[in-house]
Amino acid sequence: xxxxxxxxxxxxxxxxxxxxxxxxxxxxxxxxxxxxxxxxxxxxxxxxxxxxxxxxxxxxxxxxxxxxxxxxxxxxxxxxxxxxxxxxxxxxxxxxxxxxxxxxxxxxxxxxxxxxxxxxxxxxxxxxxxxxxxxxxxxxxxxxxxxxxxxxxxxxxxxxxxxxxxxxxxxxxxxxxxxxxxxxxxxxxxxxxxxxxxxxxxxxxxxxxxxxxxxxxxxxxxxxxxxxxxxxxxxxxxxxxxxxxxxxxxxxxxxxxxxxxxxxxxxxxxxxxxxxxxxxxxxxxxxxxxxxxxxxxxxxxxxxxxxxxxxxxxxxxxxxxxxxxxxxxxxxxxxxxxxxxxxxxxxxxxxxxxxxxxxxxxxxxxxxxxxxxxxxxxxxxxxxxxxxxxxxxxxxxxxxxxxxxxxxxxxxxxxxxxxxxxxxxxxxxxxxxxxxxxxxxxxxxxxxxxxxxxxxxxxxxxxxxxxxxxxxxxxxxxxxxxxxxxxxxxxxxxxxxxxxxxxxxxxxxxxxxxxxxxxxxxxxxxxxxxxxxxxxxxxxxxxxxxxxxxxxxxxxxxxxxxxxxxxxxxxxxxxxxxxxxxxxxxxxxxxxxxxxxxxxxxxxxxxxxxxxxxxxxxx
Numbered sequence: 001x002x003x004x005x006x007x008x009x010x011x012x013x014x015x016x017x018x019x020x021x022x023x024x025x026x027x028x029x030x031x032x033x034x035x036x037x038x039x040x041x042x043x044x045x046x047x048x049x050x051x052x053x054x055x056x057x058x059x060x061x062x063x064x065x066x067x068x069x070x071x072x073x074x075x076x077x078x079x080x081x082x083x084x085x086x087x088x089x090x091x092x093x094x095x096x097x098x099x100x101x102x103x104x105x106x107x108x109x110x111x112x113x114x115x116x117x118x119x120x121x122x123x124x125x126x127x128x129x130x131x132x133x134x135x136x137x138x139x140x141x142x143x144x145x146x147x148x149x150x151x152x153x154x155x156x157x158x159x160x161x162x163x164x165x166x167x168x169x170x171x172x173x174x175x176x177x178x179x180x181x182x183x184x185x186x187x188x189x190x191x192x193x194x195x196x197x198x199x200x201x202x203x204x205x206x207x208x209x210x211x212x213x214x215x216x217x218x219x220x221x222x223x224x225x226x227x228x229x230x231x232x233x234x235x236x237x238x239x240x241x242x243x244x245x246x247x248x249x250x251x252x253x254x255x256x257x258x259x260x261x262x263x264x265x266x267x268x269x270x271x272x273x274x275x276x277x278x279x280x281x282x283x284x285x286x287x288x289x290x291x292x293x294x295x296x297x298x299x300x301x302x303x304x305x306x307x308x309x310x311x312x313x314x315x316x317x318x319x320x321x322x323x324x325x326x327x328x329x330x331x332x333x334x335x336x337x338x339x340x341x342x343x344x345x346x347x348x349x350x351x352x353x354x355x356x357x358x359x360x361x362x363x364x365x366x367x368x369x370x371x372x373x374x375x376x377x378x379x380x381x382x383x384x385x386x387x388x389x390x391x392x393x394x395x396x397x398x399x400x401x402x403x404x405x406x407x408x409x410x411x412x413x414x415x416x417x418x419x420x421x422x423x424x425x426x427x428x429x430x431x432x433x434x435x436x437x438x439x440x441x442x443x444x445x446x447x448x449x450x451x452x453x454x455x456x457x458x459x460x461x462x463x464x465x466x467x468x469x470x471x472x473x474x475x476x477x478x479x480x481x482x483x484x485x486x487x488x489x490x491x492x493x494x495x496x497x498x499x500x501x502x503x504x505x506x507x508x509x510x511x512x513x514x515x516x517x518x519x520x521x522x523x524x525x526x527x528x529x530x531x532x533x534x535x536x537x538x539x540x541x542x543x544x545x546x547x548x549x550x551x552x553x554x555x556x557x558x559x560x561x562x563x564x565x566x567x568x569x570x571x572x573x574x575x576x577x578x579x580x581x582x583x584x585x586x587x588x589x590x591x592x593x594x595x596x597x598x599x600x601x602x603x604x605x606x607x608x609x610x611x612x613x614x615x616x617x618x619x
């Protein structure tokens with residue numbers, strides 16, 4: 001088995017090599033804390049006792065795959081300076097090529113590198129006269145034969161850059177090499193995402209924070225700035241720009257809030273260093289990478305999936321301020337984007353992005369990591385937005401829009417919660433019998449959406465209310481059903497606590513019908529309150545205080561006609577598959593719009609209005 005002869009000496013001299021072959025001569029556990037292993041490795045010419053195995057490969061030790069004399073290929077590596085100043089070679093990614101039991105002996109007669117892991121001294125001859133002495137020739141004690149084989153120079157993306165950036169004093173380490181076991185490092189990274197400032201108020205205190213995602217050629221990592229650092233760096237940090245960053249705390253990543261493929265994340269410390277990289281020195285840091293999906297393909301994407309989208313912003317609503325369930329005020333703006341698939345979809349922007357966004361000139365917008373929702377068909381929410389990004393797709397979209405896209409009749413994946421007259425986004429209105437004949441609900445795991453005009457014929461009053469937990473969990477209302485303890489208190493199993501009070505929640509099961517058929521449907525809090533004309537608290541209090549008035553609430557709400565936006569979704573109950581219908585939105589019938597729609601349907605079918613009916617009156 002041929003080793004990459006002389007490569008360890010070349011690495012120690014500052015040369016860069018990728019994918020070299022070495023032999024393991026010994027392994028030794030080190031440290032009293034985290035399990036780490038020190039390796040003695042050889043290239044046949046030199047041996048390095050200051051080599052450490054990355055912890056993700058500890059299993060090779062446990063499985064006895066790194067026994068003495070094993071031949072390995074080192075795919076990724078980096079150098080670290082130990083506290084004593086010794087230069088330690090970290091083996092970040094390795095592959096076992098041949099087990100030690102099959103090799104059976106040490107290859108060659110390697111010499112030790114200097115004790116501090118630095119470059120070996122020249123061996124034999126005068127290096128001033130011959131700069132290749134000790135590099136390309138075999139050692140004097142050598143073995144005869146050809147010159148040592150040193151692989152061609154290729155820099156590992158995981159190796160700290162040995163050369164200082166021009167005009168800079170920063171020795172840069174790759175993001176993928178960052179771990180809690182390193183203290184001194186500087187990364188050179190591009191900001192791919194920046195959150196809005198978030199605040200919190202708890203009994204223990206209040207504060208603020210913002211997070212950012214950072215990327216270099218080796219990987220990605222999230223960084224978060226709190227309180228004073230939040231104020232200091234929020235305006236300075238800009239998406240798409242490159243910065244030197246050091247002096248951060250490294251901790252295990254909270255996967256609940258980060259979707260990056262990194263086990264660690266950074267927190268800015270009081271003495272954090274953030275320095276912009278000047279133009280011209282950022283070209284070695286890759287730009288943001290996207291995996292764009294066509295808008296027409298989103299109908300087949302599962303709910304809560306994060307996707308990358310690029311398209312033309314053809315329409316934008318004005319931003320509005322909403323109050324979240326947690327009581328926080330937040331800016332929201334809905335925009336419509338389209339692409340060459342002749343489809344369009346609604347995208348919701350939030351916070352500062354919603355406030356500052358401008359749709360002037362129908363810009364190209366690229367959104368990374370936007371979340372797919374199933375409210376009103378298909379919707380998108382949030383993500384990291386760039387306007388007119390410097391991408392090939394941008395010029396292609398702009399050319400398409402200017403030549404043909406502007407006049408295209410798009411198919412909308414988002415059906416508004418309630419169009420006038422109860423019509424869907426495509427202007428269709430279905431009877432209940434049509435819904436059943438078309439087997440709506442069986443076509444997609446996401447469910448099928450439809451609009452109908454129907455009258456409420458019956459309420460199930462005995463199960464219309466439940467007592468819910470009033471707590472908030474992670475900024476959202478719990479709403480879990482509570483159990484009475486019998487002593488005037490209530491138990492919420494989700495919050496694992498006893499409560500002194502509760503709040504009423506509506507969950508109605510109603511029968512609704514039109515001229516063709518009827519169906520049972522479920523509706524929840526907001527739509528239920530609209531149908532009953534009463535709040536859930538009012539209805540709940542009546543249920544305990546006045547049965548007559550309680551029944552009258554449902555009697556008064558019966559036999560009224562509304563425009564409904566519905567979702568039909570197949571569900572299994574007791575091994576039987578049935579379709580569950582849910583009311584998504586409800587509105588009063590717009591009869592003028594209904595008349596206009598029916599006239600259009602008649603005319604499209606080749607029919608004319610009866611004599612005596614003035615078409616202009618309705619159109």
